[in-house]
Amino acid sequence: MDLIADIAVQGVQMLLVFLLAPLLTGFIRKVKARLQRRRGPSLLQPYRDLVRLLRKEVVLADNASWLFRAVPYVTFAAIWVAAALVPTFATGLLFNWTADLIVIVALLGTARFFLALAGMDVGTSFGGIGSSREVMIAALAEPAMLMIVFCVALVAGTTHLSTVANYIASTAVGLRVSLGLAMIALVMVALAENARIPIDNPSTHLELTMVHEAMILEYSGRHLALIEYGAQLKLLLYVSLIVCLFYPWGIGVFGAGPVAYLAGAALYLFKITVAGFLLAVFETATAKMRVFRVPQFLGAALMLGLLGTLLLFVSKGL
Numbered sequence: 592m593d594l595i596a597d598i599a600v601q602g603v604q605m606l607l608v609f610l611l612a613p614l615l616t617g618f619i620r621k622v623k624a625r626l627q628r629r630r631g632p633s634l635l636q637p638y639r640d641l642v643r644l645l646r647k648e649v650v651l652a653d654n655a656s657w658l659f660r661a662v663p664y665v666t667f668a669a670i671w672v673a674a675a676l677v678p679t680f681a682t683g684l685l686f687n688w689t690a691d692l693i694v695i696v697a698l699l700g701t702a703r704f705f706l707a708l709a710g711m712d713v714g715t716s717f718g719g720i721g722s723s724r725e726v727m728i729a730a731l732a733e734p735a736m737l738m739i740v741f742c743v744a745l746v747a748g749t750t751h752l753s754t755v756a757n758y759i760a761s762t763a764v765g766l767r768v769s770l771g772l773a774m775i776a777l778v779m780v781a782l783a784e785n786a787r788i789p790i791d792n793p794s795t796h797l798e799l800t801m802v803h804e805a806m807i808l809e810y811s812g813r814h815l816a817l818i819e820y821g822a823q824l825k826l827l828l829y830v831s832l833i834v835c836l837f838y839p840w841g842i843g844v845f846g847a848g849p850v851a852y853l854a855g856a857a858l859y860l861f862k863i864t865v866a867g868f869l870l871a872v873f874e875t876a877t878a879k880m881r882v883f884r885v886p887q888f889l890g891a892a893l894m895l896g897l898l899g900t901l902l903l904f905v906s907k908g909l
Contacts, residue, residue, distance in 0.1 A: 611863070619874075666821050670702050687753050691751055692740045738899070742903065755835070789877050
């Protein structure tokens with residue numbers, strides 16, 4: 592009976608991130624439109640867009656290989672699994688033993704690797720440009736992400752997400768400069784990894800500046816729907832990761848019961864709403880930077896992560 596309950600709670604976790612991802616994207620678009628004094632699309636517009644794409648026929652280039660057709664499924668599966676592993680409303684769920692920061696980084700790296708290959712598969716100039724820019728950003732973002740992982744692991748003594756969340760939520764941690772630096776660095780990495788302003792603009796198709804959109808220009812129909820859904824899941828994943836690592840207060844503990852889980856879910860919804868609002872405000876007030884300035888932006892994230900790690904070597908209390 593306990594096993595059935597555990598499977599049900601884990602299923603709710605997977606379904607929650609699956610259903611919330613388009614809603615978060617719709618909420619950010621709505622807030623940005625309101626800040627620009629426009630009515631904006633409905634909150635449910637991302638769901639409608641996905642359904643519309645799923646109904647359309649898939650158009651493939653003559654020279655597209657099996658890899659081009661397989662990549663949307665591989666990337667979507669990798670990102671959904673990664674998003675489902677991050678604790679949202681409760682820690683210690685059934686698949687808790689695999690919820691590790693290194694695993695999350697590896698799954699996201701796998702998705703990016705295959706998407707970059709697909710961008711070059713057809714042989715168009717835009718696909719090649721998008722893939723090369725994506726790999727350049729990844730080469731700068733992943734070292735910064737690893738520094739953040741080291742910093743968090745030095746504080747909590749583990750990279751296991753449930754254990755980290757429980758430890759950060761305890762009173763033993765307090766305010767730490769190193770965690771503050773790591774949080775800022777993770778926000779910067781999240782902006783780059785999700786192709787958000789100031790690194791990229793998800794709503795533009797300007798050939799000279801686009802990164803992510805250039806890789807997927809050849810996709811259509813259900814393939815494009817899976818890639819777009821994967822991008823929305825990835826954004827929710829990073830927001831959930833920031834909440835789990837730095838604001839885990841109120842998260843339910845394994846076995847605490849339905850009331851604690853419901854309270855954790857309500858707090859989680861509140862936290863991602865605040866994060867979505869702040870992201871919309873930031874993107875409204877910030878302009879997209881030129882591509883050659885991206886290394887400076889991500890270099891700053893790497894330095895913040897490194898500084899946070901070095902501070903912990905100087906003093907465990909920092």
